[in-house]
Each structure stands twice: as C-alpha cells, then as structure tokens.
Amino acid sequence: MASRGCPHGCHYCSVTTFWGKSFRYRPIPEIIEELKTLDRMVFFADDNLYGNKVYAKKLFKEMIPLKKKWSCQGDSLIANDPELLRLAAQSGCQWIFIGIESISEKNLAAMGKSFNKAKDYKVNFRKIQDAGINIFGSFIFGLDGDDATVFKNTVDFAVDARLDAANFYILTPLPGTVLFDEMKTAGRLLHTEWDKYDANHVVFKHPRLSSEEMLDGLIYAYKRFYSIPSISKRMLRPGNRRHLQTFALNFGRMLRAKRFEMICRN
Numbered sequence: 001m002a003s004r005g006c007p008h009g010c011h012y013c014s015v016t017t018f019w020g021k022s023f024r025y026r027p028i029p030e031i032i033e034e035l036k037t038l039d040r041m042v043f044f045a046d047d048n049l050y051g052n053k054v055y056a057k058k059l060f061k062e063m064i065p066l067k068k069k070w071s072c073q074g075d076s077l078i079a080n081d082p083e084l085l086r087l088a089a090q091s092g093c094q095w096i097f098i099g100i101e102s103i104s105e106k107n108l109a110a111m112g113k114s115f116n117k118a119k120d121y122k123v124n125f126r127k128i129q130d131a132g133i134n135i136f137g138s139f140i141f142g143l144d145g146d147d148a149t150v151f152k153n154t155v156d157f158a159v160d161a162r163l164d165a166a167n168f169y170i171l172t173p174l175p176g177t178v179l180f181d182e183m184k185t186a187g188r189l190l191h192t193e194w195d196k197y198d199a200n201h202v203v204f205k206h207p208r209l210s211s212e213e214m215l216d217g218l219i220y221a222y223k224r225f226y227s228i229p230s231i232s233k234r235m236l237r238p239g240n241r242r243h244l245q246t247f248a249l250n251f252g253r254m255l256r257a258k259r260f261e262m263i264c265r266n
C-alpha cells in the first residue's frame, strides 16, 4: 500500500467511512525501498492508487527503473490524464481494477459517483487499453434506477467495450455508509445477517426488482460474460499484450460459474 483512503465519497462505499476523508500516502523513497524487496509482480492494495495525481506521477516516475509489473485499483479518471497514463504504463502497470458500477448517468449521480462519465466510458477505456493496460471492470446491480433490462444491457456494454475481465455485484448497504443509513431510515433493509452482506446476496428491497430477479440477473451476467463467445471477443482485442493472463483469468471464471451460482443461492 502506498496510500490510504480515497478522495471520493461514493455513497455505497465503506472506504471513506472506514479510513476517513483525508487521503494520505507514504513517502515515495520508503515505497521504492519496499518495492525493491518484493517479487517482480506487485499488486498495490490501495483503494485508489492515483487518487492524488501529483503524488502518483512522482511515484510512477521513481518506479520506472525498478522494471516491476504491477496492478492496482483506481478510478476511471486516469484516462483523462495522458501523462499519468503514460507514466503508469512505463512503470509497468498491467491491470487496473476500475469501479465502473453503472452505465446509467442517473444511477452514477445518485450514488455520488458522477465523476464516472458513462457517455465517455468506451473512449476512455480504449485510451487505457491503447496505453497497454488491461481493464478489470466492476459493476453493481440493484441501484434504484435499475430495472429488469439492466442485466442484459450491462453485459452487452461490457462485452462491446471489450473489458478484459469484469466483476458483477449486488448493491450492498454496508454499515456506516450513507447508503446504509438511507436504507435503514426508509425501512428497506430485509435483515441484518451480516454474512449475507457480501455483494452476492440481496439484503434490501428494490423499488422495481424482486430479490429473485436481482439474483437471477447477477448469475445471468456472470455466466454470459464468462461464456465462450464473450471470452473469445475480448481475447481477440487488438493490442492486448496479456493473452495468457486474460485467458487464464476468464476461463478460470467460466469453470467456476456453477460454484458462483451455488454461493449466491445459498
């Protein structure tokens, strides 16, 4: 970890509630020394590694001579900063896990994440992939603006955008978040069995979708995204420099589909 916290405050997210609003980071020389002791492949566990772009640019510059291959979690805004994107790629960035969450601007605004611009997604993702970085996208189902079309439309988008991998989750009001307080006040929480608050189960009432519809939709999205036609499409993405990793990741998910369904339905 190079930093702790996130400068954003998405309503459903526990990061800012848990770590506090101030985004703070370790001294860069300390991180470089630690990186020297690690294997060539590194995963940064930060919630948003480039939440402070000035800091991230300095860090990435210092990392270039280390010749690491690294992955991280971050927001979609890296696409708007060519220098940051270039330095990330030059320093060895391989994969970024990006919270795309929704393809609806209305949903994004309602969750306090309007810095994600749905209309620019495809162009921005192409910029990131053209820089040589693979994208692991993440989506949430069950936002208040969703209806029964969200599952198919989201997978259509994820396949068309040629995301290299994706996760799908059910919206989960985690205690301490704005979302939890809103749902509790509105009497929308179905129960407080915390082991089911894992983003694979439905724990709240949705205005239009039943719990079964949301669960069926989640499983449909997983199976369709990790189906042979869908995987083949992204395997053939021009410029993908990590065919083996993409293949292993996607086929592993495909083989795990039955287990995923069992976890969700239990």
Ligand code: SF4
Pocket (backbone or CB within 6 Å): 006, 007, 008, 009, 010, 013, 014, 015, 016, 047, 048, 075, 099
């Ligand atoms: S950008 Fe990500 S880590 Fe930051 S508050 Fe939003 S969901 Fe949480």
